[in-house]
Amino acid sequence: MTNFPDKNAQALAIASMPTDVAAHFSTFPAQALPHLLTIRQWLFDISEQQELGVVKECLKWQEPSYQVAHGSPIRLDFKPRQPDSVSIFFHCQTKLIDTFRQRFSDCLFFHGNRAIELPLKQPLPKAPLMACLTLALTYHQVKHLPLLGW
DSSP, X not given: OOOOOSHXXXXXXXXXXXXXXXXXXXXXXXXXXXXXXXXXXXXXXXXXXXXXXXOEEEEETTEEEEEOTTSOOEEEEOOTTSTTEEEEEEOTXXXXXXXXXXXXXXXXXXXXXXXXXXXXXXXXXXXXXXXXHHHHHTHHHHTTSGGGGX
């Protein structure tokens, strides 16, 4: 499992980001960084493995945002009002969260129709998250399919 428990690995990952995104990641508490950096790396890994093209990394709504040409934007964040979790946000007008909920309600926590909440005290559920991230990164190719092709 890709992980970033080591402060040197965290610093190197942050140094590779656009300046504004790096500045934002630098504000995250130490307990949230490993989860957020791992999810970020998975986004780049999926894009490379699926040959989805360049991942555009920027800030949107003051949150790190990731998008590929035929995907739906994905945002990552830590909210101080929810200090025990990190969030992955998806466009609320897509079918993504409804589809994720149908498939992974037994192992993922959802916030409304826009986010997956991930407890910091638990390991990241890699297989379900990789499936969800892949679906979001390919959304415009599968949005017409029942259950988005699942």
